[in-house]
Amino acid sequence: MHRRYVTLDLLRGIAAIGVMLFHNCVDVVPSGYLAVDLFFVLSGFVIALSYEDKLRGGLAQSAFFLARFIRLWPMIVVGSVLGLLAGLAHYTAHPGDLWTLGAQFSGSLILLPKLAIAEGDELFPLNTVFWSLFFEVVVNVIYAAWLYSRRAQGLLIAVVIVSAICILLQPEIRMLMLFARALLGFFLGVLVYRMSKKLQWTAVRFGWLFCAAGVVLILAMPTSIRPPGILFLLTDAVFCAIILVAAASDEKMPSKSVGWSQWLGDISYPLYAIHRPLFYFCSLLIVRATHDLAAYNLAAFVASIAIVAASGVVLRSFDQPVRRYLTGLTRPYLKTKGRPEAAFWEA
Numbered sequence: 001m002h003r004r005y006v007t008l009d010l011l012r013g014i015a016a017i018g019v020m021l022f023h024n025c026v027d028v029v030p031s032g033y034l035a036v037d038l039f040f041v042l043s044g045f046v047i048a049l050s051y052e053d054k055l056r057g058g059l060a061q062s063a064f065f066l067a068r069f070i071r072l073w074p075m076i077v078v079g080s081v082l083g084l085l086a087g088l089a090h091y092t093a094h095p096g097d098l099w100t101l102g103a104q105f106s107g108s109l110i111l112l113p114k115l116a117i118a119e120g121d122e123l124f125p126l127n128t129v130f131w132s133l134f135f136e137v138v139v140n141v142i143y144a145a146w147l148y149s150r151r152a153q154g155l156l157i158a159v160v161i162v163s164a165i166c167i168l169l170q171p172e173i174r175m176l177m178l179f180a181r182a183l184l185g186f187f188l189g190v191l192v193y194r195m196s197k198k199l200q201w202t203a204v205r206f207g208w209l210f211c212a213a214g215v216v217l218i219l220a221m222p223t224s225i226r227p228p229g230i231l232f233l234l235t236d237a238v239f240c241a242i243i244l245v246a247a248a249s250d251e252k253m254p255s256k257s258v259g260w261s262q263w264l265g266d267i268s269y270p271l272y273a274i275h276r277p278l279f280y281f282c283s284l285l286i287v288r289a290t291h292d293l294a295a296y297n298l299a300a301f302v303a304s305i306a307i308v309a310a311s312g313v314v315l316r317s318f319d320q321p322v323r324r325y326l327t328g329l330t331r332p333y334l335k336t337k338g339r340p341e342a343a344f345w346e347a
Helices: 006-024 032-056 061-093 098-109 130-145 152-168 174-198 207-220 228-248 255-289 293-333
Strands: none
Touching: 006 032, 006 207, 006 228, 006 255, 006 293, 032 061, 032 130, 032 174, 032 207, 032 228, 061 098, 061 130, 061 255, 061 293, 130 174, 152 174, 152 228, 174 228, 207 228, 255 293
16 A cells, blocks of 8 residues: 555645635635646646556556546535535526536536536536546546656656647637646646655655645735746646655654644545535525625635535545445456455545
């Protein structure tokens, strides 16, 4: 079993909370959307940590895809159902086409985006954050089909090419820009993992704290760099440095901080997957009960705390039990050179 980096759990939890506050509280976390880019860099690092040696050692690609399905799908179901309930609640106040709602729910369940999108449209209208899960699956396929076996030089060339594409793309070409962001972050994460294996990085005292503060600072700062591709490239570069320091300094984290850091990492995915539809219901009450921005943000912050608590309940009562069940059910099919291989459902 691969090592679990508790500091990376902490960063992932902070990123999930940052995205939630960006969506829930007006102008409180102006750059919270950049947390998604941190997710992609972390994903590249953790996927390479969990699977690179296994894939090179003979783990079947089908086993990799099955393990990733087990990791992602349970919360996709929960997020889709909650999105459907929010869509039905919206339908009662603003009647529309139920067939469209049904098609959006079906697309959400199987991560099939709305490809023909106009200005302001979402790839997944019932749960808008699912766009990143869609591209997470895409980059996972690219990783298992090609990237894991590439040497460092090939990976570096891929990073340079994607960086150039990201910088040159116009933000109006939205689908390609989102894809470029996912590729750039994920490729850099894999590169950081390989660097961390080959180079001896010195642990930094309180490195975990500096890394956490760095992520908070990035998400809280107003950003106006244009074109946006340069912003994503610079931010990803900083995130890479933060992850290197975090991984090297992981064992320096005080033992009393380990438990809640792991908990934040555990709830990060459920929180990310359910916060949008849950806050829709909260907002119905908040908008009626508040009369100014300060009161709205205070109420939204309280609702956000409740959503974090709800994410913990969903994690323990549904996400983890379902993943464990599916892992046990499919274990005979996860093989490396003829031997059973456990699915890394925590990756």
